[in-house]
Amino acid sequence: MTTQELIEKVGLKPLSKFENRVVEGVYISDMVSDVMAGAKSGDLWLTIQTHKSIVPAANLVDVSAIVITGGKEVPAETVELASKYDIAILSSELPTFKLVGKLYALGVGA
């Protein structure tokens, strides 16, 4: 599944300019270092962390997109930086658990 298909199927809201990529798996964490250690290239990163530092982290681990869950507001500077590096920041109103349920049902990362 690609980022764009996921946006349509799960009802995610894209906030940044991004490159459409294949979503290979899912990684959930709010600790940046944990993501650096555990996420794989192509993973979808689910988090409530919105500090600008998620962008270089996402770029370095090469995740396919960042999904901010729980409808948490994302600062403009985070979105701007993400657009600069073509990293998708997608927003979901659903809390992480419920979003994961939907993703799992769609077969993402399974």
Add this chain to the structure above:
Amino acid sequence: MQIRTIKDALDASVIEGEALLDVVVEHVYASDLMSDVLAFGKPNSILFTGLATQQAVVSAHMAEFKGVVFVRGKKLKDGLGRFARDNHLALLSTRYDMYEACVRIDCVMRGKVLLLEPVSVAPNGTEMSLSHELCVLGNDFANAGMVSTEVKSILKKIGLNPKLVRRVAISTYEGEMNVVMHARRARVHLTVTPQLVEVAINDEGQGIPDVELAMQEGFTTATEEMRAMGFGSGMGLPNIKKNADELIIKSEVNKGTQLLMKFHIQ
């Protein structure tokens, strides 16, 4: 350099001129003697001074400067903001002293200059080697991760294996974050030879009293504030060890830490 870059590097507050942060300045002039500023200051500079008086603001304007940074956390007396506003001068205040403020800007400027140098790649791709020096500033959370992002772009550009690039990028990021969180500043040297990628991060800072303890997963000295930003889970050094083929740490308390990471090519 944009005034915004200076603001970030000095973690400065804006007293006046939020709208002027994108203005580009060409030089920094550091002085507490305003006659000096008027005699030697070049137009389009920014003044670093410990003199928080009207004289400083007016002199900066006369010398056609774009702004003034007050060092050592000096605050300007009320009413002077207006003069600056009317004359399009940005006024900033940083807690750093003059020396530290100048060093931090020098650091950023070197980083920038080096980034402009072309990456040398031999036509057959086998003899390539390069050496870059970048700079990381302590406490600069606004730019945290930018040096490792740059390292990643450089390595990608010379066509190294993406998996190797990712390992170098992640390790550099962890090292960079340690500097941002715990040190004053660091120089990052990236060296690539046909056999090896080497990243050396040499910081000036508090050092690590017990390297063995710091290498344990979960051990952290990060503050609550840092954790709120998602850092400091005690995974940094273990994560570097996992990704690098070789990791050498030398540290001296109250002096700094030298981190040398080696990655074999193939």
